[in-house]
Structure formats: structure tokens, C-alpha cells
Amino acid sequence: MRVNWVIGFVLAASGAVAEPARGPELQAASNFGQTWNEVVFDAAQAEGITALRDEIHWDFAERDGGYVFDHEILTYPELMAEAGMKLTLIAVGEHPDHDAGATPYTAPAIAAFADFFAETAQRFRAVDAVEVGNEMNSESFTEGPAREADIEGRAGYYAALLEATHAAVRAARPELRILGGAAHSIPLAWFGALSADGAGAWMDSIALHPYTTAPEQFRRQIALLRAVPGFETLPIEVTEIGTVEPAKAQALLMKTYCQAALAGATNVTWYPLSPRGDGYVPLLEDDGSVTPVGRTWQMIQAELQGLEVTDAAPDPFTYACRFGDRALVIWGAERALVPEDPALSVRDLSGQPVAQPRLSPDRPLVVLSDGPAPRLGENLRLGPQLVVADSFDQFAYPGGEAGGFHRFVRVGGEVVPFILGPGQQTGGVPWTPYLTTARDGSLSMDAEYLQPSMWNGVAAEIVHAFTAPEAMVLSVEARVAPTPESSDGVVISFRHNDAQLAATTVRDATGVTLPGVALAAGDVLEIVVGPGPEPNGDDSNYRFTLRRVE
Known part of the structure; x- marks a missing residue:
């Protein structure tokens, strides 16, 4: 039943039509709701970082049945309003006086949650949007029954919070945007469960944290999300993206901004504004100085934000x-x-x-x-383009292949097609859409990793097959990096029609190049990855590229 449901997604997604878009608004994820820092606040204002995403702690502000806003971490939105700044308010958290500190699940606790954030939005005019929940598909921001539930159950608890908060905030300030979805990554199973609960009706846009999606794959995954009933046309807001690798931060921000813009996103928020103690690369240091990724943020704001964007x-x-x-x-x-x-x-x-x-x-x-x-x-x-096929750049989900490699599984002489795994439908699978098989859920692949398997003692190999459209001489480049969990690595082989060109076992990150492979029109070149004798843990990062030899 679940497999048929997923296949329906693929068929529907292939007909999606992109709408004209503009450069999204840039925001920054600040931490003033937990730790007040006047130096960072003043620097953000001075550097033009005036649209923030932050929280007000329910468990601190509601005391003895009333609301008390008597601390800087509870009143900072007043300073934002005075400075002409605006706030996306995160409605998240628990309270010890309601449902014993669990994520609210009873009607009184849900109402208390919704009422508090409606009152907060009403009190602080800097608030221009309310984001209900934060990564609610994970265990990191849920407690009690919501945390213990499976993905469908957790979605049900979240949908109840979203519906109540939507109603309360809309009654208090009808002009505010309500962001829903609250997803870490882009898990179709989570959104499918929300769809079944009717959650799309209680949000004005979809909040995503695509930490596990390469920017180059973002549009492909959003196309699949657009096929989920209730989420076909809702705007996308990337309310967190960031990295712990300073050398990659600037590129991640610029790539995400470009691809999110083409996907129709209306907001891109960098995490964090200033250091949070978790290693993520900030826009500003604690002394208010601008980091390199902060300079990239400012360049985007000055040169790209708000302009019509085209591919x-x-x-x-x-x-x-x-x-x-x-x-x-x-x-x-x-x-x-x-x-x-x-x-x-x-x-x-x-x-x-x-x-x-x-x-x-x-x-x-x-x-x-x-x-x-x-x-x-x-x-x-x-300059001339020498690449003719690339496994990452031309990655495709079922029904979406358009040139480059054809991907399938081969077991002995049998060819087994890939189907779509929605992501987060069960434990131990990616939280983004991926390729798998109807028989074996552990056999899987996306644009960056693959995991072959063993079926009844026969290798279930993952094949990338390229059919030459004309006579050509190619350099074949393969990079494979098994994870440390692989006890004996994977086997990679190269085939030209029915002849094997090379084969080797790869246990560590390895690059293999075949420098001059001559193909006639219609010839088939295969790059095949199979398991080692012990297939458990044989997932590997990979990239395969074919280049013309001049």
C-alpha cells in the first residue's frame, strides 16, 4: 500500500510547472530568546541583518497562570520594533504546568500553547510571521507521547498544535503568515502524514530545514513534495540552513539561495546569526564583526534579493x-x-x-x-563542456530520467527497477526521497550515497549504464568512499557492452579513472557497484563522471 502511494507521487510530480519567482527574502536565526547579547543585536542592525527568526520561551513567560514579560529574553522584540526590524516567531516548546512538560497533546494544553503564542504575537508588533514548531518530525524538539509516536502519530500531534495555533494567531492578528510543516530535511512520509491530517489548510507556507539536501538536489525534491495533496502550491520558506564547515559556508549559502529561488522559495534563513556553541558558522561573531559568510549574506541582500530570477x-x-x-x-x-x-x-x-x-x-x-x-x-x-554524463548532476527519481546514466539493480541476470523511497517512512532510512527496491529496503541510493545488497547469496548490484549517442572516446572517473561501518568495502567494476574493463574492491575513499574508453554509437558503458562478502553497512559516498577526451 505504501509503495503504490509513493509511485503516485512520482507520476504526479513529473507534471509540475514552475512559476515565475523572485530572489527570496534573507533572514538570520538569532538566539536572543535564550541569551541576550546587546553587541550582536546592535551589530545586526548596523550591518542590515534586520529580519530575524527567534523564539520566546513559553515555560519562562507563563507563570502561575499568567503571562509575565520581565526579562530581556522575553522583551527583545520591543527593541526590534524600535529599530525597524521584524521577527518570525517560533512557536515551540513545552511547559511544566501543561501535560507534565510534554509536547502538548491534551485539549487544554494545546489551547494553552496556542493562546500563549497568539498573545505574544499580539503583544510584539515586530512579529510578522509565526512558525509553528521546529523540526517536529525529529525527536530533538518533542517530548512525551509525540516523541514516542511513529511518524504518522507524531504528525497527528503536530497537526493538532498547528490547527489550534493557526486559529488563535489568526484571531489575534489576521495579517500574520502562519508557517507550518516544521520539517528537518524534506521527508515525504512526514508530509504525507500531515496531508492525511489536513494540515495544509492551517498554514500559509511550508517551513523546511534542508540540512541533508545538497543545494543542487533541492529542486528535484521540492518537485516531489509538490505532489503531496495539500502542498501543491503553498510557498516554501527555508527557515534554517547552515554548516559546521567554515570553508563551505559561503558556497552553501549562495547555492541554496539560487536553487531555492528557482524552486519558488520566498525566504532563506541562515543559521545562526551569532555563535550558538554547536559549531555552526555564524554571520556575526560575538564581538559583532562580520564573518566571510556574513559578507556573502550581505552581497545577496544588496544584489539579488527581490529581483526576478530565471534558470x-x-x-x-x-x-x-x-x-x-x-x-x-x-x-x-x-x-x-x-x-x-x-x-x-x-x-x-x-x-x-x-x-x-x-x-x-x-x-x-x-x-x-x-x-x-x-x-x-x-x-x-x-569554455567547451567536456562532461557528457554525471551521476550527481543528472540524478533522477523514477519517471524523471532525462539523459546521462540509466540506474537499476541487477541480481544475477535479472534487472530490478528502482522505486521511490519517500524518506522517514520508517527507522534507519534517509529523511529525504531516495531510490530503493520493493523487495529490499536496505538497498538504496540517492545523488550522493549508494548501498548495494545481497539477495540469497547473490550480489544485488547497483548499475549506472550509459548508452553512447554517437562515437566518442571517454575518460571514466569514479569516486567511491565506503563508510567506516563497512567491514569489507564494496566491489566496483566497469563494463563495455559484455566485456569487463576493470574491477577492484574499495575499502577506503578511492578514485578510479579509465582514461581512454572508445565507444561506438549505441555502445553501453556500465559502472557497477556490488557488496563485499559481508554486505551489512556497505553504504558509500560516490560520484561517477564521463568526460570527452579531446
């Missing part, structure tokens, strides 16, 4: 967003980028000029124009 990608291996006539954000397979108009300047993610720009898959470039719009093929020239 300017010239091929599947290049990502590009054009923002009005002002800017082009671009990254992808390595090659030269040559501006051919003096009105164009190429900048790095800190806004500094780049003398000899080259595309990179890891570091977007920003092309700014003081004249005509930056357009590839007109006033911007790219």
Missing part, C-alpha cells in the same frame, strides 16, 4: 541563476568563464573581483552588470 543553466552540469538584469550566479563542471562586455565584473563570494574566472563545482561565481543583463552565449562565454 540560466546551459546544460545539466552547470548551475546558473540570473537575477533581473543585474546579476548571474554560476557554478559547475570546471571550464573558463569569459566576460565579453566591459560592463560585466566577476566576483567571488566575498564580493572581490576575480581576474581569470573559471567555473568550479564547489565555489559559485557572481557576475554583476552595470549595463546589459549578463547572458551566457551573448556577453558571457563559457
Whole structure:
């Protein structure tokens, strides 16, 4: 039953039509609801970071049956209003006087929760949206029965909170946006359960924290989410994204902004504004100084926010967003980028000029124009594209393949098709959509990892097959990195039609290159990954790329 339900998602998603979009509003996730920091507050205002996402603690403000706002962490929204700032208020938490400190689940406790956040929104005029819940599909922000429930049960508890809070806030301040969904990652099973509870009717937009989705895969996963009844047209708000890796923070923000904009998102919020003690890279340090990713945030705000955005990608291996006539954000397979108009300047993610720009898959470039719009093929020239297939850039869910590799499972001589795993439908599976099989849920794959299996002693191999559209000579590049849980690694082999070209067992991160594979039109090249003798834990990160040899 669940498998048929998932297949329906895929068929519906393939017909989704993108609507015109604009650069989303930028926000920052602050921590003033837990720790007041006047230096950071003043710096945020001075640096133009004036749209924040934060909380007011219910368990601190409600005392002896009344509301008491008598501390800086309870009154900071007053300062925001005075400074012309605005707040997305997170309605989250428990209270020891209601349901013994569990996530509210009885009618009186649910009403108390909703009434408190409606009163808070009414009290503080800086509040311009209320986000009901925070990562409620996880165990991190739930207590009691909601935490102990399965995904359908937890969705039911959350839907009751959402419905009551929506009604209370709407009665107090009908102009406010109500954000719902409250999801860590993009788990279709969670949204399917919310759909069954009718939760889409009680939100104005969908709040997502896509920490486990590469920006390049965001639009593919949103297309699947759009097929869930009740979530077809609701706006998307990325209310948290961030990283613990400083070297990757700027690129993550710019890539997410570009791809979220193309997916129709109306908001992108960086986590955190200032250090939170969890290692995530902030926009501001505790002394108020701006970090490198903070500079990227400011560049986006100054140059991209609010402008009409269009997809300017010239091929599947290049990502590009054009923002009005002002800017082009671009990254992808390595090659030269040559501006051919003096009105164009190429900048790095800190806004500094780049003398000899080259595309990179890891570091977007920003092309700014003081004249005509930056357009590839007109006033911007790219070097030749040598990539003809890439497992990451051309990853596809069932029904969505459009060139590149064909993916399937082979067991002995039998070909087994992939089906869609919705994500978080049970324990031990990804919280994003992925590929799996009807027989074996442990056999799985997405754009970045794969896990083969063993069926009755026969290897269940994951195959990437490329059919040459014309005669060509290719460099075959494969990177595979088994996780430490794999006891004996995986086996990777390369086949040209029926002939094996090479095979090896991979136990650690390994790159394999076959430098000159000649294919005739119609020839099939396969990259095959199978399990080791002990298949448990054989999940591996991977990427397969085919390039023309000139």
C-alpha cells in the first residue's frame, strides 16, 4: 500500500510547472530568546541583518497562570520594533504546568500553547510571521507521547498544535503568515502524514530545514513534495540552513539561495546569526564583526534579493541563476568563464573581483552588470563542456530520467527497477526521497550515497549504464568512499557492452579513472557497484563522471 502511494507521487510530480519567482527574502536565526547579547543585536542592525527568526520561551513567560514579560529574553522584540526590524516567531516548546512538560497533546494544553503564542504575537508588533514548531518530525524538539509516536502519530500531534495555533494567531492578528510543516530535511512520509491530517489548510507556507539536501538536489525534491495533496502550491520558506564547515559556508549559502529561488522559495534563513556553541558558522561573531559568510549574506541582500530570477543553466552540469538584469550566479563542471562586455565584473563570494574566472563545482561565481543583463552565449562565454554524463548532476527519481546514466539493480541476470523511497517512512532510512527496491529496503541510493545488497547469496548490484549517442572516446572517473561501518568495502567494476574493463574492491575513499574508453554509437558503458562478502553497512559516498577526451 505504501509503495503504490509513493509511485503516485512520482507520476504526479513529473507534471509540475514552475512559476515565475523572485530572489527570496534573507533572514538570520538569532538566539536572543535564550541569551541576550546587546553587541550582536546592535551589530545586526548596523550591518542590515534586520529580519530575524527567534523564539520566546513559553515555560519562562507563563507563570502561575499568567503571562509575565520581565526579562530581556522575553522583551527583545520591543527593541526590534524600535529599530525597524521584524521577527518570525517560533512557536515551540513545552511547559511544566501543561501535560507534565510534554509536547502538548491534551485539549487544554494545546489551547494553552496556542493562546500563549497568539498573545505574544499580539503583544510584539515586530512579529510578522509565526512558525509553528521546529523540526517536529525529529525527536530533538518533542517530548512525551509525540516523541514516542511513529511518524504518522507524531504528525497527528503536530497537526493538532498547528490547527489550534493557526486559529488563535489568526484571531489575534489576521495579517500574520502562519508557517507550518516544521520539517528537518524534506521527508515525504512526514508530509504525507500531515496531508492525511489536513494540515495544509492551517498554514500559509511550508517551513523546511534542508540540512541533508545538497543545494543542487533541492529542486528535484521540492518537485516531489509538490505532489503531496495539500502542498501543491503553498510557498516554501527555508527557515534554517547552515554548516559546521567554515570553508563551505559561503558556497552553501549562495547555492541554496539560487536553487531555492528557482524552486519558488520566498525566504532563506541562515543559521545562526551569532555563535550558538554547536559549531555552526555564524554571520556575526560575538564581538559583532562580520564573518566571510556574513559578507556573502550581505552581497545577496544588496544584489539579488527581490529581483526576478530565471534558470540560466546551459546544460545539466552547470548551475546558473540570473537575477533581473543585474546579476548571474554560476557554478559547475570546471571550464573558463569569459566576460565579453566591459560592463560585466566577476566576483567571488566575498564580493572581490576575480581576474581569470573559471567555473568550479564547489565555489559559485557572481557576475554583476552595470549595463546589459549578463547572458551566457551573448556577453558571457563559457569554455567547451567536456562532461557528457554525471551521476550527481543528472540524478533522477523514477519517471524523471532525462539523459546521462540509466540506474537499476541487477541480481544475477535479472534487472530490478528502482522505486521511490519517500524518506522517514520508517527507522534507519534517509529523511529525504531516495531510490530503493520493493523487495529490499536496505538497498538504496540517492545523488550522493549508494548501498548495494545481497539477495540469497547473490550480489544485488547497483548499475549506472550509459548508452553512447554517437562515437566518442571517454575518460571514466569514479569516486567511491565506503563508510567506516563497512567491514569489507564494496566491489566496483566497469563494463563495455559484455566485456569487463576493470574491477577492484574499495575499502577506503578511492578514485578510479579509465582514461581512454572508445565507444561506438549505441555502445553501453556500465559502472557497477556490488557488496563485499559481508554486505551489512556497505553504504558509500560516490560520484561517477564521463568526460570527452579531446
